Amino acid sequence: MKTKINTKNLPLYAVYTWLFLFGFIPLSLVFIASFFSRDATHLITLPLTLAHYKALFSPLLGHVMLRSLVMALITTCACLLIAYPFSYFMVRSKHQSLLLLLIIIPFWTSSLVRTYALVAILKFNGVLNTLLLKMHLITVPLPLLYSNFAVISGLIYTLFPFMVLPLFSNMEHFDFRLFEAAEDLGANRWTLFFRVFLPNTTRGIVSGALLVFLPAMTLFYIPNVLGGARSILIGNLIQNQFLVEENWPAGAATSICLTVLLLLLMLIYRRPRGVQS
Numbered sequence: 001m002k003t004k005i006n007t008k009n010l011p012l013y014a015v016y017t018w019l020f021l022f023g024f025i026p027l028s029l030v031f032i033a034s035f036f037s038r039d040a041t042h043l044i045t046l047p048l049t050l051a052h053y054k055a056l057f058s059p060l061l062g063h064v065m066l067r068s069l070v071m072a073l074i075t076t077c078a079c080l081l082i083a084y085p086f087s088y089f090m091v092r093s094k095h096q097s098l099l100l101l102l103i104i105i106p107f108w109t110s111s112l113v114r115t116y117a118l119v120a121i122l123k124f125n126g127v128l129n130t131l132l133l134k135m136h137l138i139t140v141p142l143p144l145l146y147s148n149f150a151v152i153s154g155l156i157y158t159l160f161p162f163m164v165l166p167l168f169s170n171m172e173h174f175d176f177r178l179f180e181a182a183e184d185l186g187a188n189r190w191t192l193f194f195r196v197f198l199p200n201t202t203r204g205i206v207s208g209a210l211l212v213f214l215p216a217m218t219l220f221y222i223p224n225v226l227g228g229a230r231s232i233l234i235g236n237l238i239q240n241q242f243l244v245e246e247n248w249p250a251g252a253a254t255s256i257c258l259t260v261l262l263l264l265l266m267l268i269y270r271r272p273r274g275v276q277s
Contacts, residue, residue, distance in 0.1 A: 027259070030252045030255055030256060031252070031256055033248055033249055033252040034052055034053070034249055034252035034253040034255075034256050035048045035049065035050070035052075035249070036048060036049070036249050037049055037051075037249060038246075038247050038248070038249055038250070040246065043246065043248045044248055044249055049249075052249045052250045052252070052253035052254075053253050053257075055250065055253070056253060056254065056257050061237070061254070064232055064233065064234055064237050065234055067232075067233060068217050068233040068234040068235075069217070071148070071151065071152060071155070071216065071217075071233060072155075072212075072213050072216035072217045073213070074152055075152055075155040075156055075159065075212060075213075075216040076163075076209050076212045076213045076216065078152070078156050079156055079159060079160055079162075079163040079208070079212050080163060080205065080208065080209065080212075082156075082160065082163075083160060083163040083164045083167055083208065084167060084205075086164060087164055087167035087168045087171055087204075088171060090164075090168050090171075091168060091171045091172055091174070100168075103161050103164055103165070104161070106161065107161070111158050111221075112221055112225075114157070114158070115154055115158070115221065115222055115225050115226065116225060118150070118153065118154050118157065118225075118226060119145060119225065119226065122144040122145045122150050122153070122226070123144075123145045124141050124143065124144075124145065125141060126144075126145070128142075128144065129141040129142055129144070145226065146226070146227060146228035146231070147227070147231075148227070148231065150226040150227060151222060151223050151226050151227040151231050151233075153226070154222040154225070154226045155216050155219065155222055158215075158219070158222060159211075159212045159215055159216060162208065162211040162212050162215070163208040163209070163211065163212050164208075165208075166204045166207035166208040166211060167201065167204040167205065167208050168204075169204065170201050170203055170204025170205075170207070171201055171204065174197070174200050174201065178196050178200075179192055179196065179197075182195070182196050206269055207269075210265060210266070210269055213265070214262050214265065217233070217234055217235065217258070217262075218234065218235045218238075218258065219235055220233070220235035220236045220238070220239045223235070223236050224236060224239075234254070234258060237254060238251050238254050238255055238258070241254060
């Protein structure tokens with residue numbers, strides 16, 4: 001008797017297997033390592049301890065976490081302010097394919113290479129300072145590189161597509177005939193935006209905000225390249241704990257703390273969906 005193999009669910013099983021092997025198991029190992037003690041020879045050793053989690057409440061780490069949150073919030077808000085009208089223009093434009101191509105083209109190049117390109121633009125004698133000097137807007141070059149401005153600019157440039165694409169996808173499904181109906185009822189432009197358009201694009205705003213906020217807190221190479229040693233965010237701190245100090249348990253504990261924070265944000269995102277359904 002031949003048994004038929006259900007091949008319909010094979011792709012789903014493959015995804016689950018991939019997530020288990022390269023997601024759940026590594027995260028479990030990191031979680032286990034966070035309870036061990038530091039060892040210079042074997043990276044981790046007994047006895048088990050909670051000292052690395054207690055260290056998370058130190059003023060230094062609290063300052064780094066607060067700084068990371070502020071930088072991520074500024075990046076998210078800036079991306080939203082730029083991407084929202086841009087996404088609306090894309091939806092209403094006849095050249096959607098071209099504009100989408102321009103948004104996707106940066107993904108064809110390594111983000112690290114693009115970050116180093118920003119160095120050429122923002123450095124003391126770079127493109128931006130040279131242009132401002134020739135336009136006589138400034139008299140001396142501005143110290144743009146190795147500053148918070150440079151880090152935020154790099155984060156916005158790198159994460160901007162992650163805000164545009166969810167907003168565009170959401171706005172594309174908006175029924176613009178609602179504008180005509182609202183205008184027939186006496187609605188002005190502000191009412192059209194705040195009472196009709198904005199509530200119907202909230203899902204895209206939240207999705208884009210999460211896709212920008214979460215990487216903005218964890219990307220470490222952008223602060224390293226554009227911010228220098230003075231710009232330490234939570235991603236840089238974890239990198240230093242693993243690779244510089246070789247304190248794997250401390251790095252693991254910080255990573256688990258950040259993972260829990262990101263999961264809480266994901267739960268907050270999913271909660272309104274459950275209420276609406």
